[in-house]
Amino acid sequence: MKKKLNILVLLDVAGPTALDEDLSASLQTEDWKTQANVLAALAQLGHTVEYLAIFDDLDLLRQKFLTFTPDLIFNLADQFKNNRAFDQNIVSFLEMHGNAFTGCGSTGLTLCKHKAISKKILSYHRIHVPQFTVIARGKRGSRPARLKFPILVKPLKEEASYGISQASFVETDEQFKERVQFIHEKHNHDVIAEEYIAGREFYVSLLGNHQLTVFPIRELVFQEVPPDEPKIATYRAKWDEEYRKRWGLQNQFAEGLDPGLTKDILQTCKRIYRLLTIDGYARIDLRVTPNNEIYFIEANPNPMLAADEDFAQSALKSGLAYPQLIERIIRTGLKTVRE
Numbered sequence: 001m002k003k004k005l006n007i008l009v010l011l012d013v014a015g016p017t018a019l020d021e022d023l024s025a026s027l028q029t030e031d032w033k034t035q036a037n038v039l040a041a042l043a044q045l046g047h048t049v050e051y052l053a054i055f056d057d058l059d060l061l062r063q064k065f066l067t068f069t070p071d072l073i074f075n076l077a078d079q080f081k082n083n084r085a086f087d088q089n090i091v092s093f094l095e096m097h098g099n100a101f102t103g104c105g106s107t108g109l110t111l112c113k114h115k116a117i118s119k120k121i122l123s124y125h126r127i128h129v130p131q132f133t134v135i136a137r138g139k140r141g142s143r144p145a146r147l148k149f150p151i152l153v154k155p156l157k158e159e160a161s162y163g164i165s166q167a168s169f170v171e172t173d174e175q176f177k178e179r180v181q182f183i184h185e186k187h188n189h190d191v192i193a194e195e196y197i198a199g200r201e202f203y204v205s206l207l208g209n210h211q212l213t214v215f216p217i218r219e220l221v222f223q224e225v226p227p228d229e230p231k232i233a234t235y236r237a238k239w240d241e242e243y244r245k246r247w248g249l250q251n252q253f254a255e256g257l258d259p260g261l262t263k264d265i266l267q268t269c270k271r272i273y274r275l276l277t278i279d280g281y282a283r284i285d286l287r288v289t290p291n292n293e294i295y296f297i298e299a300n301p302n303p304m305l306a307a308d309e310d311f312a313q314s315a316l317k318s319g320l321a322y323p324q325l326i327e328r329i330i331r332t333g334l335k336t337v338r339e
């Protein structure tokens with residue numbers, strides 16, 4: 001029997017909050033199912049659990065520590081002041097404090113969040129990445145001639161497919177210019193424009209620091225999307241149930257993969273995880289072309305942990321039930337050396 005721990009679950013909220021804020025109403029909602037699932041699992045595991053939500057005031061952590069001394073912080077805070085780019089700063093603060101916490105450290109979060117830096121590192125190590133260009137806000141940016149259509153125009157540092165719709169897929173310079181301007185002005189983000197990689201879309205979940213466990217591969221299938229149409233996990237494709245039904249979008253286990261290809265995918269993902277200095281747990285998004293070329297799309301350290309999301313579903317398939325997965329994440333967090 002492993003030692004029971006004092007665990008502080010760190011959450012983010014969308015507006016100013018108090019030390020003893022009661023979040024039980026939010027925890028009933030669909031939006032908070034990750035937080036609710038994790039809290040329930042921690043209770044089931046017998047740990048002593050408290051939570052703290054932060055908006056823009058890290059002093060709440062200091063105040064919380066006056067009455068509760070956690071062995072570990074379970075980090076579910078991925079924004080600060082409603083800004084998702086600050087996840088790495090929250091973690092930097094925990095690192096400076098010397099708190100043990102779950103998930104990825106500040107360097108991994110920073111490298112993965114920046115969709116151009118991560119690709120530069122991986123391409124140096126000969127992992128296939130789409131050709132891309134970055135266009136900062138305030139720059140007019142036209143398409144470099146080496147970048148071939150079709151192109152996908154994305155925010156440089158976003159997640160959850162914010163800013164990604166069918167209009168992100170562009171086939172002319174006119175559409176390119178329009179979409180870049182839209183992301184600059186309406187989303188207030190710099191742009192990364194990438195060559196569109198046609199192929200199957202895979203999600204690979206990994207856990208660990210040095211010794212890595214790779215869980216069974218998931219795939220997003222686009223059953224009702226005609227073969228010649230672009231297949232993109234847009235914002236609606238991820239979050240709009242009606243839309244998912246209409247186009248036959250389904251997250252499922254990858255079927256019919258050649259064993260050699262499966263092995264290549266798993267090896268590639270382990271290399272990516274290490275090269276981007278990820279620790280804790282992560283989901284890596286790939287595309288595999290009809291010629292079985294593996295392309296890196298994105299690494300997601302601290303992916304969504306809800307029991308019905310790809311990460312937990314993959315773990316479950318390999319025999320790791322949800323509370324045991326949460327326990328593994330905790331033990332991994334306790335072992336991580338942060339400096």
Ligand SMILES: Nc1ncnc2c1ncn2[C@@H]1O[C@H](COP(=O)(O)OP(=O)(O)O)[C@@H](O)[C@H]1O
Pocket residue numbers: 130152154158159160161162164194195196197198201231232233234285287297298
């Ligand atoms: N270069 C690309 N080629 C093909 N599809 C892409 C490419 N980049 C992104 N996509 C599609 O868009 C989705 C979201 O892109 P991603 O970079 O993962 O953004 P987010 O961080 O918001 O999830 C991917 O899951 C994939 O379906």
Ligand SMILES: [Mg+2]
Pocket residue numbers: 160161285298
């Ligand atoms: Mg993604």
